[in-house]
Amino acid sequence: MSDTARSPDRTCPLPLPHHDRIVLGHGSGGRLTADLVDRLFKPRLENPVLREGDDAAVVPAGALAESGEVALSTDAHIVRPLFFPGGDIGRLSICGTVNDLAMVGARPAWIAAAFIIEEGFATEDLDRIVRSAAAAAREAGVTVIAGDTKVAERGAVDGLFITTTGVGLVPTGRRSARANRVEPGDAVLVSGPLGDHGIAVLAARGDLALQTTIESDTAPLNGLVEALYASGAAVHALRDPTRGGAAAALNELAGASGVCVVIEEERVPVRREVAAACEILGFDPLHVANEGRLLAFVPEADVDRTLAAFHAQPYGAAACRIGRVEATPAGRVLLETGIGGTRIVDMPSGELLPRIC
Amino acid sequence: MSDTARSPDRTCPLPLPHHDRIVLGHGSGGRLTADLVDRLFKPRLENPVLREGDDAAVVPAGALAESGEVALSTDAHIVRPLFFPGGDIGRLSICGTVNDLAMVGARPAWIAAAFIIEEGFATEDLDRIVRSAAAAAREAGVTVIAGDTKVAERGAVDGLFITTTGVGLVPTGRRSARANRVEPGDAVLVSGPLGDHGIAVLAARGDLALQTTIESDTAPLNGLVEALYASGAAVHALRDPTRGGAAAALNELAGASGVCVVIEEERVPVRREVAAACEILGFDPLHVANEGRLLAFVPEADVDRTLAAFHAQPYGAAACRIGRVEATPAGRVLLETGIGGTRIVDMPSGELLPRIC
Numbered sequence: 001m002s003d004t005a006r007s008p009d010r011t012c013p014l015p016l017p018h019h020d021r022i023v024l025g026h027g028s029g030g031r032l033t034a035d036l037v038d039r040l041f042k043p044r045l046e047n048p049v050l051r052e053g054d055d056a057a058v059v060p061a062g063a064l065a066e067s068g069e070v071a072l073s074t075d076a077h078i079v080r081p082l083f084f085p086g087g088d089i090g091r092l093s094i095c096g097t098v099n100d101l102a103m104v105g106a107r108p109a110w111i112a113a114a115f116i117i118e119e120g121f122a123t124e125d126l127d128r129i130v131r132s133a134a135a136a137a138r139e140a141g142v143t144v145i146a147g148d149t150k151v152a153e154r155g156a157v158d159g160l161f162i163t164t165t166g167v168g169l170v171p172t173g174r175r176s177a178r179a180n181r182v183e184p185g186d187a188v189l190v191s192g193p194l195g196d197h198g199i200a201v202l203a204a205r206g207d208l209a210l211q212t213t214i215e216s217d218t219a220p221l222n223g224l225v226e227a228l229y230a231s232g233a234a235v236h237a238l239r240d241p242t243r244g245g246a247a248a249a250l251n252e253l254a255g256a257s258g259v260c261v262v263i264e265e266e267r268v269p270v271r272r273e274v275a276a277a278c279e280i281l282g283f284d285p286l287h288v289a290n291e292g293r294l295l296a297f298v299p300e301a302d303v304d305r306t307l308a309a310f311h312a313q314p315y316g317a318a319a320c321r322i323g324r325v326e327a328t329p330a331g332r333v334l335l336e337t338g339i340g341g342t343r344i345v346d347m348p349s350g351e352l353l354p355r356i357c
Numbered sequence: 358m359s360d361t362a363r364s365p366d367r368t369c370p371l372p373l374p375h376h377d378r379i380v381l382g383h384g385s386g387g388r389l390t391a392d393l394v395d396r397l398f399k400p401r402l403e404n405p406v407l408r409e410g411d412d413a414a415v416v417p418a419g420a421l422a423e424s425g426e427v428a429l430s431t432d433a434h435i436v437r438p439l440f441f442p443g444g445d446i447g448r449l450s451i452c453g454t455v456n457d458l459a460m461v462g463a464r465p466a467w468i469a470a471a472f473i474i475e476e477g478f479a480t481e482d483l484d485r486i487v488r489s490a491a492a493a494a495r496e497a498g499v500t501v502i503a504g505d506t507k508v509a510e511r512g513a514v515d516g517l518f519i520t521t522t523g524v525g526l527v528p529t530g531r532r533s534a535r536a537n538r539v540e541p542g543d544a545v546l547v548s549g550p551l552g553d554h555g556i557a558v559l560a561a562r563g564d565l566a567l568q569t570t571i572e573s574d575t576a577p578l579n580g581l582v583e584a585l586y587a588s589g590a591a592v593h594a595l596r597d598p599t600r601g602g603a604a605a606a607l608n609e610l611a612g613a614s615g616v617c618v619v620i621e622e623e624r625v626p627v628r629r630e631v632a633a634a635c636e637i638l639g640f641d642p643l644h645v646a647n648e649g650r651l652l653a654f655v656p657e658a659d660v661d662r663t664l665a666a667f668h669a670q671p672y673g674a675a676a677c678r679i680g681r682v683e684a685t686p687a688g689r690v691l692l693e694t695g696i697g698g699t700r701i702v703d704m705p706s707g708e709l710l711p712r713i714c
Contacts, residue, residue: 023708029600029646030705034609053613054536055457055596056430056525064421073413074469074522076507078514100412112431114520116473148520150433153711156515157435163471163505165431165522168413179411239412243386252391256410289386348387351380354510 022121027151040127041147044134045113049145057145059110067169069176071106073097074165080355082129082159084204086196086215089162090133092291092357095220096242097166098140102222103238103294105177105229106168111137112146116161119154129160140220142166174229177238182257186236186297188323189306191224191316192217193269194246198288199277201356210280214273219292224316231309233302239295242357244348247286249295250333251347258330263323263345265337286335287348289356297325379478384508397484398504401491402470406502414502416467424526426533428463430454431522437712439486439516441561443553443572446519447490449648449714452577453599454523455497459579460595460651462534462586463525468494469503473518476511486517497577499523531586534595539614543593543654545680546663548581548673549574550626551603555645556634558713567637571630576649576672584673588666590659596652599714601705604643606652607690608704615687620680620702622694643692644705646713654682 025032042050049057064070077093087095094111101108113133117126137144170176200216221240228235237257241249246268254261263286270278270285278285292315298306303321310316333345382389399407406414421427434450444452451468458465470490474483494501527533557573578597585592594614598606603625611618627635627642635642649672655663660678667673690702 024711025707027600027711028705028708029605030707030709032706032708033601034704052536053609055460056428056463056523058426058428058461058463058527058533058535061421061424061427061526064418064424064427067418067421069415070418070421070524071413071415072467072469072503072524074471074503074520075505076471076473076520078473078507078509103412104415106413106415110429112429112522114431114433114522116433116435116518116520146429146431146522148432150435151708151711152435152515155512156712157518158509158513161473161514161518163431163433163473163520163522165469165471165503165520166413167427167429167524169418170415176415178415179409243384244390248386252410347391348385349389350382350387351385351389351508352387354381354384354508355513 020123022117022119022123022126022151024119024151027149033149036149041130044130045144047143047145059145064169066172068172069170071101071104071168071170073100074163075100076161076163078161078355079201079357081204084201084216086200087218088129088132089160090129091136092218093162093164094133094136094140095218095291097164098142098220098222099240101166101168102225103177103240105174105235106170108140108142108166108168108222110167111142111144112165113144114148114163116150116152116157118157118159119151121160136220140222177235179237179253179256181236182253182259182297182325183236184259184325184327185300186325187300187303187321188261189296189319189321191294191310192318193271194290194293195270195274195278195285195288197291198353198356199274202353210277212273212277217290217292219315221292221294221315224294224310224313227309227313228296228306231305233298233306235298237297241290241293241295243289245287245289246295247345247348254333255331260326260329261323261333262326263335265335267320267322269318269320283352286345287352291357377480379474379476379480379483379508381476381508384506390506393506398487401487402501404500404502416502421526423529425529426527428458428461428525428527430457431520432457433518433520435518435712436558436714438561441558441573443557444575445486445489446517447486448493449575450519450521451490451493451497452575452648454521455499455577455579456597458523458525459582460534460597462531462592463527465497465499465523465525465579467524468499468501469522470501471505471520473507473509473514475514475516476508478517493577497579534592536594536610536613538593539610539616539654539682540593541616541682541684542657543682544657544660544678545618546653546676546678547626548651548667549675550628551647551650552627552631552635552642552645554648555710555713556631559710567634569630569634574647574649578649578651578672581651581667581670581673584666584670585653585663588662590655590663592655594654598647598650598652600646602644602646603652604702604705611690612688617683617686618680618690619683620692622692624677624679626675626677640709643702644709648714
């Protein structure tokens, strides 16, 4: 990439004019791999570190000097379809890892992205996906400094998988948010309506008679988390309810912290269309995946400042309080229903929606 | 994992007795996922950080205080077959990332591993693979602190893919080894015979009439790199010749550094069996992948101490010098043949051996 003549303009619609389909040679480590990396990946994900071409990306450790902890998270993305209303696998792969880092209170810094591509995949689709990932990275303020591209024979992989791994830094003096730090007396808040992502992806598959205008919520949540810490609230735990939905996330936290989480059903925000789709399909919205929502656990006294911080952020405008934490029964999640009853919210036991994230 | 009753003994042959095959629910993020992680992954990869169960692994930044640079590398492993003489995808996935970090002079510290598993995959095979990865990590002195498990429907992925991402630390005062730091006057050394991995994997496929006792060289090379730095040699560049073989690695370095690499054919170590297999199949051993060899570029004056350091290490016993670096023609790799001729060693242009790493 030192040869600028080889860097096509960002708006170039077909960066590899001689290969409109990915071939096995693009994963060979030879000339075609170098071509794909130089002409498609590097111009889209433009940054000085990625440009160097070593086996590993190397960055100065200076940024780490002011960090108390380092966070590392990895996520394989196998969603189908690759493009869905409100997002695509590129945006999802960046947001998923950014959010996992943010959920421990870390500031996402660097991302590594590994692509496994099926022979015959349309180069133009790959380009759209990489552009979308690059845009999400810019929005989140992270840089993709390392990558890998492998190509598998036709039939050995369904289109494209992306595994993203992120490194984040918890600033010195910040207490990281952890699954086992939920306390009795905490309030439970959610940053927006639940279930949008799962229903949007399912509808996009077109194999169910489900017509909806719902869009995935896929979004980077690190801005929301920074605003929360800046508000001065004592952040005990954060979790983005992805696979397994809010039910899985809440059960994990209740179990790790040895507390009881009580959710008030009437306060749980679910869009009318999502609720209707869940009704038709027999799903519990608490089991449906989200990719741009977070659950926050803060002391009761910090609820107002938390909501104020969330409401001032684009991805937190609809944030609300949905429940509280009690001491017992430890490890349980309870739902107080509208008619005054209480039921146990269990960990989802099977596969509700395969390949939703 | 705080409940020790749920931690099966390391020698437990079938950690998931009720599921001898992986089902979609193992990737749901619900109860079955937790079960697989708690009963298979965590006991094998045992370490305190992995045990915590947050969205991201969190480690104290203290270790970073004495580092000048941080290295990050990612690699998707799609090798077929999954088990081959001398290794398997588990060992390969750890060694591949350990080596990429070591090749810039970093000490590998933390690994994140993301598994994409086909529905119906044998749990016992997954267990063998995770055990093998764990053993390789112990050998290399790295800890797997973060992971992810996704399950795709039957036919959507060929068995199992593992993407590993590693974080390494370059000690303060150490000059990292880089592709663009090769200099005219450098000697070119290799740590052992070339081509073992590619030929071993190819033979294991059984679809060629190729009978051989060759084993893959898959090995962690960070010990070799530490010994090299400890010898006092000025390390200019290191590269492990994986996909595309030594030909691709040498061309990348020659291009990045703007130098000419001259290899003496008679000095290039290739086992007789590998040479014979290449002869039969029409392969150039310089194009065949290795997973436990490195190329080192050091000043001529440091050759003796480099070889002494390598020879004292288990994976460097057969190290030798194979060439030199000249100023021109810049960006070229030349091979001096036994009969006094010279030919250009080009970057491999197509796919020689799909899914060899």
